[in-house]
Amino acid sequence: MSGIDETRLRRAFLDESEELSQKLGESLMALEADQANAGLVNEVFRLTHSLKSESALMGFTTLSELAHRMEDVLGLARDGSLTIGKPVMDSLFAGADLIAEMMAAIAKGGSDADSTTTDVLQGLSAAGGNGRGRTQASALPQSPPTQGAGQAAPQASGPPGSPSAPGAPAPIMLMDFEKLQLVEARDRGEALLRLTVSVDEGEAMKFPRAYLVFSNLEAVSNVVKVDPPMHGETAEDSLYGRTTVLLTSGSEAEVMKAASGVDQIAEVKIERCRFEAFLSGATADAITFPGREPGAAGTPAAGTPETATTSPGQDEQARRMGPVEKTSIRVDTRKLDDLWSLIAELVLHKSHIARLSEDIGHGKDVYTVREELVESFDSLDKISSGMQQAMMDTRMIPISVIFSKFPRLVRDLSRKLGKPVDLALSGEDTEIDRSIVEALSDPLTHIIRNSLDHGIEFPEERVRRGKSEKGRVSVSARRQGGNIVIELEDDGRGMDAESIRRKAVGMGMSGAESFSEAQLLDLVFLPGFSTKEIVTDLSGRGVGMDVVATRIRSDLKGDVVLRTEQNRGTRVTLFLPLTLTIVNAMLVRGEAQLYALPLTDVDSTAKLAGSEIRGEEGRESAQWMEEEIPVFSLGALFGSGRRRADEYFAAVLRHGDRKAYLVVDELIEEREVVIKPVDDLLNSQKMFSGVSVLENGKLVFILDTSFIRREQF
Amino acid sequence: MGATILIVDDLSFMRMIQKEILTEKGYTIAGEAADGLEAVEKFKSLRPDLVLLDITMPNMNGLEAMRKIFTIDPRARVIMCSALGQQNLIVEAIKAGVKDFIVKPFKPERILSAIAKALKA
Amino acid sequence: MRKRYVSFSLAGGRYCIPVELVLQILRLEDLIAIPKPPPYVEGVINLRGDIIPVVSLRARLEIAGEEAAGRGTPDQRKRRVVITRVGGKPYGLDVDEVREIVEIEEGGITTDATTMFGVRADFIIGIAQREEGVYMVLDLPRILGTSRDLPGALAGQ
Numbered sequence: 001m002s003g004i005d006e007t008r009l010r011r012a013f014l015d016e017s018e019e020l021s022q023k024l025g026e027s028l029m030a031l032e033a034d035q036a037n038a039g040l041v042n043e044v045f046r047l048t049h050s051l052k053s054e055s056a057l058m059g060f061t062t063l064s065e066l067a068h069r070m071e072d073v074l075g076l077a078r079d080g081s082l083t084i085g086k087p088v089m090d091s092l093f094a095g096a097d098l099i100a101e102m103m104a105a106i107a108k109g110g111s112d113a114d115s116t117t118t119d120v121l122q123g124l125s126a127a128g129g130n131g132r133g134r135t136q137a138s139a140l141p142q143s144p145p146t147q148g149a150g151q152a153a154p155q156a157s158g159p160p161g162s163p164s165a166p167g168a169p170a171p172i173m174l175m176d177f178e179k180l181q182l183v184e185a186r187d188r189g190e191a192l193l194r195l196t197v198s199v200d201e202g203e204a205m206k207f208p209r210a211y212l213v214f215s216n217l218e219a220v221s222n223v224v225k226v227d228p229p230m231h232g233e234t235a236e237d238s239l240y241g242r243t244t245v246l247l248t249s250g251s252e253a254e255v256m257k258a259a260s261g262v263d264q265i266a267e268v269k270i271e272r273c274r275f276e277a278f279l280s281g282a283t284a285d286a287i288t289f290p291g292r293e294p295g296a297a298g299t300p301a302a303g304t305p306e307t308a309t310t311s312p313g314q315d316e317q318a319r320r321m322g323p324v325e326k327t328s329i330r331v332d333t334r335k336l337d338d339l340w341s342l343i344a345e346l347v348l349h350k351s352h353i354a355r356l357s358e359d360i361g362h363g364k365d366v367y368t369v370r371e372e373l374v375e376s377f378d379s380l381d382k383i384s385s386g387m388q389q390a391m392m393d394t395r396m397i398p399i400s401v402i403f404s405k406f407p408r409l410v411r412d413l414s415r416k417l418g419k420p421v422d423l424a425l426s427g428e429d430t431e432i433d434r435s436i437v438e439a440l441s442d443p444l445t446h447i448i449r450n451s452l453d454h455g456i457e458f459p460e461e462r463v464r465r466g467k468s469e470k471g472r473v474s475v476s477a478r479r480q481g482g483n484i485v486i487e488l489e490d491d492g493r494g495m496d497a498e499s500i501r502r503k504a505v506g507m508g509m510s511g512a513e514s515f516s517e518a519q520l521l522d523l524v525f526l527p528g529f530s531t532k533e534i535v536t537d538l539s540g541r542g543v544g545m546d547v548v549a550t551r552i553r554s555d556l557k558g559d560v561v562l563r564t565e566q567n568r569g570t571r572v573t574l575f576l577p578l579t580l581t582i583v584n585a586m587l588v589r590g591e592a593q594l595y596a597l598p599l600t601d602v603d604s605t606a607k608l609a610g611s612e613i614r615g616e617e618g619r620e621s622a623q624w625m626e627e628e629i630p631v632f633s634l635g636a637l638f639g640s641g642r643r644r645a646d647e648y649f650a651a652v653l654r655h656g657d658r659k660a661y662l663v664v665d666e667l668i669e670e671r672e673v674v675i676k677p678v679d680d681l682l683n684s685q686k687m688f689s690g691v692s693v694l695e696n697g698k699l700v701f702i703l704d705t706s707f708i709r710r711e712q713f
Numbered sequence: 714m715g716a717t718i719l720i721v722d723d724l725s726f727m728r729m730i731q732k733e734i735l736t737e738k739g740y741t742i743a744g745e746a747a748d749g750l751e752a753v754e755k756f757k758s759l760r761p762d763l764v765l766l767d768i769t770m771p772n773m774n775g776l777e778a779m780r781k782i783f784t785i786d787p788r789a790r791v792i793m794c795s796a797l798g799q800q801n802l803i804v805e806a807i808k809a810g811v812k813d814f815i816v817k818p819f820k821p822e823r824i825l826s827a828i829a830k831a832l833k834a
Numbered sequence: 835m836r837k838r839y840v841s842f843s844l845a846g847g848r849y850c851i852p853v854e855l856v857l858q859i860l861r862l863e864d865l866i867a868i869p870k871p872p873p874y875v876e877g878v879i880n881l882r883g884d885i886i887p888v889v890s891l892r893a894r895l896e897i898a899g900e901e902a903a904g905r906g907t908p909d910q911r912k913r914r915v916v917i918t919r920v921g922g923k924p925y926g927l928d929v930d931e932v933r934e935i936v937e938i939e940e941g942g943i944t945t946d947a948t949t950m951f952g953v954r955a956d957f958i959i960g961i962a963q964r965e966e967g968v969y970m971v972l973d974l975p976r977i978l979g980t981s982r983d984l985p986g987a988l989a990g991q
Contacts, residue, residue: 009730012726012729012730013726015726016724016725016726017726046723049769049796050723050724052796053724053727053796053817053818054724054726054727056796056817056818057727057730057817057818057819058818059818202823203816204797204816205795205797205799205800205803205814205816207800207804208800208803208804208807208814209814211803211804211807212807212813212814215807215808237800261830261833262813262830263813263823263826263827263830263831264813264823264827509859510859510914510932511840511856511859511932511935513935514838514840514853514935516853516854519856519857519858522857522858523858553884554884590869592867593867593868593869637869637870638869638870639869676885678885679885679887679923679925680979681872681875681887681889681925681978681979682868682871682875682878682885682887684870684871684872685870691885693880693885697880699866699868699878699880699885701868701869
């Protein structure tokens, strides 16, 4: 696409389509509760239609096809030819889920084609009564016939199905009244022209395209015959790729202009014909043409001949793009207002300081000025913290974005399992950082699945145990100190700590015999610890509580605690710190270890020649711009010494007014790292300000750049 | 070229793409509308040189809107945007006076050449 | 008052720590080396995202003798890392073998005569005499340097 940023486009597509997909889910829920509601049917129809169009535009044909089928089913419902019942709703839900799945894949840079749609499509066809969707019906224009064109009587033109041999004019037979028209036109002194209009290969709808030409021609001439016909029994769309129009006109130029003024027409050939050629011969006979007469103006019309394929090319592109980061967000304007007031204060202080510096210039007493400066500084400090906080706040969104999926989840699961369950949500407006929403969603979902799968008993068992027939799952969120606390609780059978102990002992875990209940329950978060041997397809897709624990503890720097009481239920409590410490850093390698240099402390990168390094080991220096600055190396600091080479990669570090080279083995990349505190035991030289674990499990030490100020090592 | 264009489509994503394509080419976007009603209103007040009109929209579909627009100005230049399979509608639209139609998904060159042609006429 | 302790072997000797300090016991796997570690830190393990330093008690306790040198090595299959939580932070202790839980009467721990066994005395709280043998009760906070009265415990030796 000329000039349009593909990434931006994809992002915009995702923004819009994900919202549509979400609304689709919600509307389907509403529709299920009120199946005769025409307004809702229409709403869902519109949503699927929009999804169809948007995804087709982006080249996601699998998604588009799915949406299209759903649209068809809804179309039938809309006209009343289909009543909505359970099978229809189920097939629609299945479709909506698949769409959501595809959207998730696309958001990660994958493709909609990774999902298999056959079952769902079949379900939709079955639900729709296997009837042809509205959009599959061939167009039958009901317009009244115009002058000359045939109507009720079958056209006596050449067999409609027979494709004309390329280049050879199609034999046209005229009916009596058509011949009459020719005679009258001849008498008027008009010319008989035959046009062969070729529609662009790339035009998806040839009939309307041809119709457009026809319509234009009608305005400036007498159209006698069109093949394939424009009215009555129209032929299949592709046949209109090449349309022959027989007309009479007083001005060939006007005809040409009218025909070529239409876009997407590859070619218009005009031939002057002799009236006799058409007038002679009975209607039943085919008339062959003598060939082109000299002077025929075969003018290729304007209109870029398009090479086919909108889809395949876009498909390829759509698939080849990497994961797209959505970088635009919606923010509550009140939060922006807060930020704005802080900025206003900032500006005030800025002018104050400017004034103070002027005062000094005018000879005002330095000590008095200093006091005011200190005051200003304090205020600036507060403002800057305030701004940081305000910025963080814009990143906060209510946890309801995650919670909103749960009612549907619980409904589906309880149906599938045959366990009626009530879901109670609270604290949905608790705000969480935008960046953890994604990471949080899966673990919470998994815990709920676990509850329903393993926790909640079947209704008969519940009643036997004196419980209510319906199980109860509650999910709540609240702020507590510097954390978000999320609790998921069920009133099911609870977990038997002793069976965990038995399993642990059986696994050879020493000391398990005397683990406290808390310790035993913590074991649940280890891989291999599902106390239910049979893994159902619902919760057992390779995702276990151990993954939940990793996500919460590692990715989100939080904690998860499990409490249970036999026969009463289980409660999983998640503690999530309010913010993650993330730093932009330059990742470098020194021997086998990775280090991160905070970008704020990195001035630039450089290549140093071995010859440029002067001084003795431990006190080396080299030139940088006009200065001589110290040279450190990761090898010497942490490894086996700086290796000898002709050339080295280095980063130029700065701390305050000092600068230094840091020689590394490899300058890897700039990226964000989530910082965890580093234990003193690992930081004996106090060189690190933190540690981080990358997605691939590799350890990265974040360097505390202040070391460059140290006199000795 | 500076011709003014009114973009009508119920999907903001579509409008955004169309806007980008058109402004890049030098056209001025007179305005945008998300449904037929709005389209007619804006046509009345803005009198753009050309209207890009989506056929399936809520609150008065493209066809009706188009007819109304032609009542306001019989020489209005309207290009219809349609999804695949709406032959009927398009033919109706052509009968009512639409200058051209574009099938979605469309390529930028397509929409630009259609507009160029329509403006010349 | 009887308290329970987890006991383990190191170079043939028996040591123990209070059971509440123990979070988990694992096989020593996937030890990650770290740059310029203190002599008794063998590396770290990544346990579900937590970076836990693994301390060699042999080295830390300065256990003398050939077994301590690592030669005549104990059965590697029995080697374990005892994950403890001390001062709110997790630490791993590399031990030769985890033994059993012992119940020790408070008064049963003698605090003198700790200069035997060639072990660094200030890391031992006391000794418990039992039928099976002698158990040395370790002062874990001090060993790990997390006890309050020794701010610079690790910076020195």
